[in-house]
Amino acid sequence: MADKNTYLKYKRDQRLLTYWIIHASNEIIKTLPSDEPVTANTTGEVSLATLKSLSKLIADHIKPIPITIFLLFQSIIEARKETHGFFQRIVASNPDPDIQKSNDSHKHWIDGLTDAFNALGGESWMSTQRVKPGVADEDQEKVIFSNAFSILSLDEKVTEDREEDEEDDSDDAEQATVVTKAVRLKKPSKKGKKGKRGQKSKKTKIAESIRSLDVTPLECYRIIGDETGTVSDYMMAVYSLAKQWIRLRHYLQGVWRQVAYDGLNSAVAAALSNIAIAMIKDTQNQIFVDFPEHDSFDVVTKTITLGDVNNAQGIFRVQVHNISVGGHSELAGKSDVDVKEEFMIHCYQDLVDFITDFQKTRSGKPTKSLLKEIRDWSPTFDLQQATEEQRLKWRRCYTINWLYDLVNVNSSVVTQRGQDIPLESVDWSVTGPWNAYRRLFGINEFAGDITHLAVQKPGTRFLPKILPHHVFQLQCIVDSMAVSRGWFINFLKGHSLLTPASQFRPRRDLDLFMDRQKQNPDAGFCSGIDVLLQCLQHDSILHDDPDRHKNTKWVLHKLQNDFVGWLGESKYMHGLPNISPSRFSTTNWNGLWEYSPFLCGAGLMEALELTYGAGLALWDHVHEPICIFHLYNMLVKKGYITEPGSLYAAFQVLFEDSFFAGGKAPTSDFQQAFQAQIGVSSSRRETFRQRAFRRLVAQAPSDFYSILDGSRNRFFKDKSLLQAYRMAGWVPDRIPDEQVPLPSALGSIRLSEVKQVIDPVTKQISLEDTELVKHARSIGMSDAMVMHTISDLLSKMICNEDSESLDSIRAKSSNRHTNRPLPEEASQTPSLNKHHIGVESYLEGLKLDLINDVYGLSPRSSVNYMSVLARFMLLFAQIEKELRSLRNSSWVEAYERNSSMARDKRLSFTGIALGGKDKECLQVIADAFQNRRAAFMDHVYWNDLEDHTTDNKTGIRYPHGPPEGCTVA
Template sequence: MADQNSYLRYKRDTRHLLYWMIHASNSIIKSTGPNAASITTNTTGQITVSSLVPMSKLIAEHVKPIPSTIYRIFQAVIDARKASHAVFQQLVSKTPDPEIEKSNISHRHFINGLTEAFEALGGKIWASEQKSGNKLADEEDLDAVIFTNAFSALNLGDSSNVGEEEDAESDDAGPSTVSFARPKKKSSKGKKGKGGKKLKAKKKPAEKEASIEDIPLESYRIIQDETGITTDYLMAVYSLIKQWAELRDYVQKLWHEVAYDGMNSAVGGAMSNVAIAMVKQTQSAIFVDFPGHDSYETVMNTITRGDPEKAQGMFQTSLHQVGPAGNVMKSQSTDVDVKEQFMIHAYQDLLDFITDFQANRSGKPTKRMLANIRDWDPKFDVRRASKDQRLKWRRAYTISWLYDLVNVYSAIVVQRNTMQGQHWVYNEVDWSVNGPWSQHRRLYGLNELASDITALAMQKPGTDIRKKILPHHVFQIQCIVDSMTVSRGWSLSNLRGHVLSAPAPAFRPRRDVDLFLDRENQRVGHGYIQAVDLLKQFFAKDAEIHGTPNRHTRTSDLLEEFQGELFRWLGESQYAHLLKTIEPSRFSNTNANGLWEYSPFLCGAGLAEALELAYSLNFWIWDRIPEPMCIIHLHNMLVKKGYIAKPVGLWDTLQAFFSNEFFAGGKIPDSDFSEGFLAVCSESGSRQATFQRRAISRNVARTAVDLHGALNMDANRFFKNKSLLRIYREAEWIPDRIPDDEVTMPSGLEAVRICKTKVITDPVTGKKVLEDTPITIKSRARGTTDEEMIELTSSLQHSGDDLSIPAEIRASIPEGYTYQTYKPSPLLEGTQLLDILKRDMVNDISGEGHPLSSLNYTFVTCRMMMMFTMIENRLQDRRNHLWTRAYEEEPRMMREKRVSLTALVLAGEDEECMQVIADVFQDQRCGWMTHIYWEGLEELNKTWGDIQKDQDAPPSCNVM
């Protein structure tokens, strides 16, 4: 995901280009002899711009044809430099800056050198062929082109020398092609092993010659002077800021959907987490090249030259709309509000808060700050206010909310000092989420951010923490604040600036949190709090039936503890009612629970975390009680045998969603029901499976620091199916880190992975097929053909060729503001990727398709327990012989009475028993909707076809 950033794409393209060119020239030199070439073999992976020209000439002379992909990458590198150069020319056009002007000279020299090398390679001829419509093959595989040495198949003379330096053949290469050894990262570990001492006794071998094969891909780069490095940093920070603007705009739209369109706030929270993870991942990838220059302040001083006021007017956003016939219908541009768009207001508010908090570290604002933020009005009408008034109102909210955030997060330590007389030194406390205080839950959804901000705020007065405020901190604070202002009718448009409208009617940030918890038990069968109370009662009754008082003690205790945490810390906090020894909420004049009541973001992110934990805890419970497995197997048998004419919706849906959990290999039996019941137990009860689970359990016990870790579903015996929320959290909200075998199918992420799968030619049939991956294998097993998957790839990916833009549009875009020509996949990047992934998240949380996280499994467990109680009572009244065997006669069976009864029913032909059980199922008919947390599920209106239609609409380009 990280290379979706323009600077990171530039870095990637540069490395790929240099890798191919250096290996190509090295192969030519070795084949033709050192005296025949004007340049020497490259063994470092590093090259100057001036050296690219003779290298290009050498390659053009010996390699024919040059792969079209190489030209495209080369052109993309040049276009990226041109785009940045145009921006920085604009920066100094109004306000001269010697440093940027010097950088621009270096920039232009760099672009000229790249262009000369491109033309020497034959790029000018290639480009003219592209314009005339005589396009070269586009469908080249990137890896095959970059990492496969096909030069031995060309007219290079004897290729034996080339083969000596390669160590692996490409799967796709023909018999006469040899693969480059794909570069690997160097290991930091020394070589160890048996015989190490004997090796020392041997004669010291001759020193190995420097080889390009030892150079990792990350080390390939164009050598620049100090000015060039500065230029690269300018490119990097500019690309980062563009990404912030795009993602901020997307996150604002998320919260608009939550407030105005009723989208579940957990979806908003989860997708905001993904956007924030994008920023974190990008900044990590970028700033590895610029150590010590990764703080938000350094980035902002660089892009504004240290003066945001003077920077105003230096940046513009332009919109070009194209009609159906390709004609320009409208062109519009506007100055960017630098302080707003670059999040300078949010940064300054955060910095001022931390400075003010440090002044006394009591959790109470200084008098000066208090005078500026007191009496914040949640009903402030943004439409009737001036811009300055709106900014002051938002600043008061931001600082007040941050005070509440830190006071709640630090409360446990503060109370130890104020109430118990302990002497914790605040600036020395480990405030991290995995630190010694992590066992004390304080916030849902924002513990990590709260820990970072608290650690900064608790430093000694006057401590300069500006270098420790990173871009993702500011971006997340901005998203939190935006979620509130958007709900009040104030948002920011990249083109229109500040957009004002009426507040969302009757919207409450806690809307979905309250539905989930249902503290007042207003919707029986739906709320989590009531479900836990009932389930504990059923467990107590079950323990009594089995004569084992401690049968469910551990489970009930864990349920009660989790229920208490939710009650105290989700949607509300002890801060509002119980924490009397710390400073009152800054929102006390309107709502002492303002931390939650005025933050849609906190409510959404907190709810997403709570849903994940509730799901994982329930499956931890199901893995330890027999009722879920018994109910599903009994229901399946009674349906297949005709005792239940129409499947009961809830059990039938659970059976479909979790077939791999309830049945061995996911195969639902139509007969031999007893064998099917035993098979699933045997499958997970093998010696190897048991050993693996025990090893995982020991690791969990050793390393888990919170409930997330303790509920590791990999340690479960039967129920390992993770919710999408858990999958994303374990991947740190970075979709690329989700393993293929955990991708939900069908899903948008599945489609994205398929689109990124290599298309190969089947050596037997000659047909185009997709490479085998866990995704494609499962898709085929589901009945999807390779042709259908390739068609999906074609529909979601399209060439970003600049030539597809109408001529009048190309003419209206300034030099440097061009579309990237190296086959990008717009649907698989940035905000368009987020839109695809959002469909999955809606589907999981509140959609009609596959809403695993919408179901109150705790209430479902209560229903299972209740049904067994009814079955037992009816069979006992009839003195059914299967019941008497399992419950009264055979001590071995009586250890697990319900499992024994289920096994007997599945194995026998007791008509009376099956009819009694079927009657209970019929009497207790219910569907999925009976126990969902929400008032309804959302319909996903768009299909993949609809998305493609959107992409075929007339294009528009947004240029910043």
């Protein structure tokens, strides 16, 4: 998704273009050393002036020029023009010599690039081309990186016979995929071998001089200019970054509105927010590697507003267009952009004022002057009846009060110790020693960054350390609260107000998960932990080993204590003696959580990820889950169980690869299948597992939760989507193919990017063998079906608005495409769509994936694995009780007679039972399954799972219908 940022796309396209220009021209120079005065390039850098001469050289020797090259030229010229036009409007409203100088540089670059484009034949191509700008039928990577200039390389052999030259040219022309006009060499001078050796030596010398490019990375290829060119590049960078955060902020406001008004789970909204924050952070990191020490939010906004926000008002404009099904647009309205609002100036200033004030006393209490301003904040203030100034004041007071509680809670782990520890020297980062003591689930990194700035000594310079992603995340936090009170920012109307979501509580979803009152014993986290601890104690007694589950119980107690103490509620609400009271104590001591939908959603999101990891780690460590599912599968296949339960059916679908060897439930030879899955003998296996788990706990790093990622599991290795995103730093492109679920929107997008291979004999198109393609084939999708499915889906998601400026904001109309069924097979295989997907459509697709994971139709993250494990152990206890009373022979063998089986009685008993010979034993087990029937939904944190309706416009299935959306380019 990096390409959704104008500047990053500009950089990428410029590198690709420069790479092709340099390698094409070098090949010509190497082949015709005596004919061409141009010097070969050995650095990967080319000046703007040289670009034109190289383009002319290439145009003289290569025909036709690949369409991709013209499109790359167009892309970088349009990016320059967009920024140039934007800053021209700024200068027209507020003359500034520095900006004018930058604009002159932009114009110089635009003219230079245009000249090079035309020298290559661009003007002539544009007059005849019928391809829509931005769309290429060619494989861009193949055009840029393949040896498309091989026609120019004659193996360093100069043919003495012109006819042979022409014949060779003809043969090569038939083989070339891009170059179709052969290069005609002059007939060599008849000076004998000496002349030939001289020419060959020169060519060899040139070839050797450009060989250094073989190890030059793509990142080093660029068009270079003077100092003014660097300034204009920076202007383009900050402008594109601002556009990106505006688009993402407006999208996320819509998502948090769905949380408050439509019941969207707040963990989904928090995950989408994390993805958006990662986009800003990733863009920021990529951009500012070119402009060191110019990456702070302060410098960025001063640049784009010329250092005066008030004077910038009126420069930025917005237009909203209704888009019809046919692609026609109609102007719906236009307005000036609220610069302070859209550029997050209010939020930034509140953050700066908070840090400045906190540093003055470092006591956790506001100074008297600031206290007068922020002390009367009310969560029920009537925003609808307030003036704009009053609403801004209300939001500012909330922001600063909330930040005070944030830093006080986060720093309490140090201040509560009563030791004289200099706070300014503490490492508050997520990799620091104090991160093991979680205080703020979900926003640990943000809390650490803000705390570090706030606790510095008075007067410490901190503005350069406030980066755009810090301000963007704080803006998202503040917006989530404002939106729940009915206040959001509309592109045209500015401040827009609805009746507050009266039935909404920020802790709504988090409270269902925790179930502190234990009203839902099978689903709630708290009761699930309690019951499981009792079951583990019973198992220890059964095996006469008090320490049998010592480490497991330690993990459960650690998780339970941290969640009860710091998730949704904190010890701060009861008053911590060494820190100042909550800034919200007059209305709610727990205001840090109660007044922050974002924090509650982010905390829940991390809790779901951690409980999933902990649950599967325990399932992997104990034996009951695998034993239960092998017994259940056999009893169903043998007809002992005639009414399968939804709990077991659902888990066999979700974790089939974990329960059975090869991922397939056996239909016979059940004992052998069980042995194939568990591997070594029970006693050796138990010893190995216990030792491994003890080492894992003993060697737990400073962050306890890092041991719960599942990477060390033997059976249950599948990651939830939340886990995959977190481990990828919330950047979807970093998720490995093998962790991308199918079907999913992310999988569809990823599959659309797979290379296509054409069979030279059959001319059939197939997909390159990536892990994701292999996965698609394994679930029964042919390559043709994949390409048709993805092409159809993406054609509905496409949003070709990447080149629009801030004054062209498009709102999609409510028109719908007709939803067509997808073909099972295709007689003609289409090329996958190469368009860019708009960032809003992209995030909407990811939202569907996250809904499916959190509370949808593939709900890995919504299951209480602790209570399910407790159910399995209770089921075993019931079976054991009945068989003991019957003195069943299989039970006696495993539990009393055979000492070698005593190490793990349930594992041994399962192995015996799966032999299928003890009918009495099997009937007792079957009766226990049927008497303790369990529904999958009994162990889901929520009251219900979300079914979906299909949005015909995008082809994506939404839980509440597609959101009211705007696209800012």
